[in-house]
Amino acid sequence: MAQNGYVVPADQSAVVTVKKKTPQSSRNWVAIDEEGESSAFDFDRNNIMKDLRIPARDLRLLDPNLSYPSTILGRERAIVLNLEHIKAIITSEQVLLRDPTDENVIPVVKELQRRIPVGQGEGKETSAAQNDGDAGEEDESPFEFRALEVALEAICSFLAARTTELETSAYPALDELTSKIGSRNLDRVRKLKSLMTRLTGRVQKVREELEQLLDDDDDMADLYLSRKLFIASTPVSSPGESNWYLTSPTIGSKISRASRASLATVRGDENDVEELEMLLEAYFMQIDSTLNRLTTLREYIDDTEDYINIQLDNHRNQLIQLELVLSSGTVCLSMLSLVAGIFGMNIPYPWNEGHGYIFKYVVGLTGTFCVILFVIIMSYSRYKGLVGS
Template sequence: MRFGNALVNISACCRRLPLASRPLESLIRFQSSTNTAVLLQKNLAQRNNSLYNYGNDTLRCTILDSQGNVGTPSLEVKREDLISMHGLLPRDLRKIEKSRKKDLVPILLVRENSIFISLLTMRALVKSDQVILFDSVGLSLESRAHRTFLNDLTMRLRNQDGNGISKDPLPYEFRALESIFVSALSNMSAEMKVHLTLTRGILQDLEYSITRDKLRFLLIQNKRLSQFYKKTSLMGEMIDDLLEQDDVLSDMYLSSKCTGKFRDEKDHTEIEMLLETYYAHVDEIVQTVGNTISDVRTTEEIINIILDANRNQLMLLGLRFSIGLLSMGCVLYVASLYGMNLENFIEEGDHGFILIVVVGVISMSLTFGYSIRQLHRLQKMTLTESSKGHV
């Protein structure tokens, strides 16, 4: 405020100065506008950093202990502390720092004593006795989906008997991964139902009438469906690649490493069965969405065929009008010749008018009939006839 008041006082004084001192006033105004622009840029940069965590040395995360108890939500943890405490690499956190609300590429990285997984909006660091959930941008702790995921994760990590449910024999890290996969698949299934309902509805409406608005909505929905298909396909490819790497699967047994029991590369039955189960669900979603995209493409091809047929009918109608005008032109030509103010032998007879009318009608009929016959011949032309003609 003091700086702004000083600028106002200086500018007021400059107005009282003679014309020779006016360049000083313009210079002060230029500096004032420059300072304002710099302040606005700094405010925007700070706002973007607070939203996306760009340029900050801390990450927001929620930590769950070995008993599934949730610590302080959205806890600010330094980037260097995460790397040093959990044996990560600086590039492992790049996925989190540059994250948005949705990311198409899923990732599952296995380190010495941790597993980093990124599925849809969920990003977590799983250890043998701890789970760190990184809070994505726009993921509110009060959202229903996030509360459901936290409750399921807490229940699976506690692994207590009760309500007729026995303890899960899977280790701590696999129970955490299972909860993440279940939440991701439930979100994908819900999103798939929305896309399928909208797509099938517009396809049914197109069976009764084809309008511009419906075609535009179908185009938009097809783009969204293709994006969702790409997202599910990438998740399936990620799981498939993991199933083919025996050494990575055996390294995912973090609890065994902590107890000093190193497993053989072929001894990974539990995690293999777990991944195969969720791969089957992902593949089912991929096949369902793929079939819907195929239906959309088939509908688009049928619509294009119908539009081509309508264009052909309009062209034929225009050709028929052109043929009729050409035939009438022959009559008009004969009539113009007869109507000239020139002497000819027809004027001497009594049947000149009838002769001209008959000649005009005959010429018009012959021209119209020949042109229509040629048009029908082009309509009935087949591939065999065209190939014979080229030979």
């Protein structure tokens, strides 16, 4: 055991040897190492399956031609990540990211290059570390957790931005629809509702994946690549040596949190997933907040639809009332026309000779009767609620 203590050793078999990408390459991948250096390379399925021990079914998750839900899988030497447009393989020393030239992936590459080198203190000399002992505390999370955090932050921010854009367009369109119901506004709201449904499904898939991880400690433990690497490579030591290492004041400020988490295994705490659980909970709350915003928007759309249906029902009732009034008036006029037609026929009748005044009386009485009948029908309709007062 050296005086500098244990650090997580490099597992050369867990590092994919990348070949610089040629202009004729049909694959578009980039590898980002611990120093934040990136290099494009040709994707070789067989080499990755052999070096990282990833089954072929997991690599299919990263195929853009196949549709798979959002997934975070922990394997022996790598984390397979499929979150919307972010398709990556994370190892304990590098990140393999697909489609780095995509407009949505470019910010992820830049953020990885900026944040991954933070906290890499294992390669520094002991003397340099002592000189910097008074410096501020750096991020000592394991490499895979820093890369995973960048991916989760990017996807949560991306979905939140899409939600904000949808809200900016949806709420004014819904308000305009309530003030003026027309085919143009209805078609606009229909398209926005379709976009909201698809976006809600995407957010729901990411949320379900994070929730599933948080509910299973074994799945979270599989994501501790540095810890598993440390356990696999640490030689069996005596209790005295372990105690010396744990109590050494020099080592505690120089090893990464991955090594410190690995040291917990010496004390029998190898299933501790508190660090990753806190990380996932933070982004679970963020994606859950985005889902709540979409749920609120859906409820607003449903309320708008209910309001429009009430308006349409009211217009329909008004048309029915108008139809009832017209039908009642038509019946009364038909009766008057019938009587007038009978007495107005040019047919000689014995009772009609010299009694023309009878026609006037009968028609007048019939008209009065029709008016009274119309008033009775309208009064009865109002009493039954068929016609508004």
